[in-house]
Amino acid sequence: MFFSRRILGRVGRGGRKKKVLRIGSRREMITPTHFLCPISLDLMKDPVTLSTGISYDRENIEKWLGEGNRTCPVTNQELTSYDLIPNHAIRRMIQEWCVDNRSHGIERIPTPRIPVSSSEVSEMCARLEAATGRGDHQECLELLGKMKGLAKESERDKKCIAESGAGRVLSACFQAFSTENKYEVEDLVKEVLSALKWMFPVGEESKSMLGSKPSLRCMAWILKGQDSSAKRNVVIVLKKLLSLDHTYANILAQVDEDVPQALFEMVKSPTCPSARKAPLEVIYRMVASSPEANGKFVKMGLPSLVLEILVDAEKGVAEKALAVLDGICESQEGRDNICSHPLTMALLVKKIMRLSEMGTELCVSIMWKLLCKGEDENQVVEALELGGFQKLLVVLQVGCGENTKERATELLKLMNLYQDRVQCLHNSSGFKYLKKSY
Structure with missing residues (x-):
């Protein structure tokens, strides 16, 4: 109802307001108001009429109906039909008006396709x-x-x-x-x-066809090629397929042993920073589903590459990178490799409360796997020195998921055992993150 009143306020109840187009500094041209879409107040390119008799530009009224509205925006009447009938008469009038005013810089609106x-x-x-x-x-x-x-x-x-x-x-x-x-x-x-x-x-039948060994083998073959556009299309399809059923990730790792290397190269040398998102998500599905693929990615240096990407990655890429690290941490080899990198703990502590709720949960999960499953006391001390204790306290205070809450609590208990080895443990500067929102 609010939208309808706003529309009526703009076009008037007794008669429509006129829209003025300024041409140059001395001339003004008035656009006939019945040529304007009541929603956008712009010239209609493809006028269609509702069952209420009001004409709109097709794109605008389709968006209105697509949002679940079932009334006419102007009259607020319930629609008896959702058919959009092309208004050829008004469209021809608009085109003729455009031709007549082409000297004023008005371009003729092309006849829309059905x-x-x-x-x-x-x-x-x-x-x-x-x-x-x-x-x-x-x-x-x-x-x-x-x-x-x-x-x-x-x-x-x-x-x-x-x-x-x-x-x-x-x-x-x-x-x-x-x-x-x-x-x-x-x-x-x-x-x-x-x-x-x-x-x-796609449906179950389509999913099973795309997830078949011949299909996945063909996608792997394209991934190893030189056509960058085709490779991007492959990883987008794989990302969406694996999000529907992650079991295909294990099959993908088996059909071609060179797939991990091809994905690694796409992350290492992307056409643009955002192009890393899809291959990182495919890699995450593979490392989480296939221990063999996990081991291959670790051996080729994926953890180091992902940590370097995390330094200045935008939120979307950073979340995918953290998910990959979380998956790699499922194996002892992966945890050892990640712990050996000098940036690991500094980046994890820094990213807590800096990206998003998901990013924070992933950071806590990775720290829990590295510190609570590992035996390296130096890693625990480093996390304390970097302010990890304070950050985890803030996570508990602002609220988090039950699983993250349990892991953060366990990490705090572990860090508390080493507090005598860190002089600045109780530095309250870490609590400045209380004011930061997700």
């Missing part, structure tokens, strides 16, 4: 499924190009494609051609992956 329908997508999927069954690589590529072209038209079309079963068909296509000579179908499998990355979450 949104794709679920029946059109279903027909396209059926053709793609048939072409996959015949092994017709070229026709699959053409149909996929058409599907991706439609998706580029608007977010609505992309959503329609994803919700009309395209994910299952593309998953089947990828699995089918993964068993072919990869060099002959390389362009197709790469294009399928670039489309699949925005079709998640």
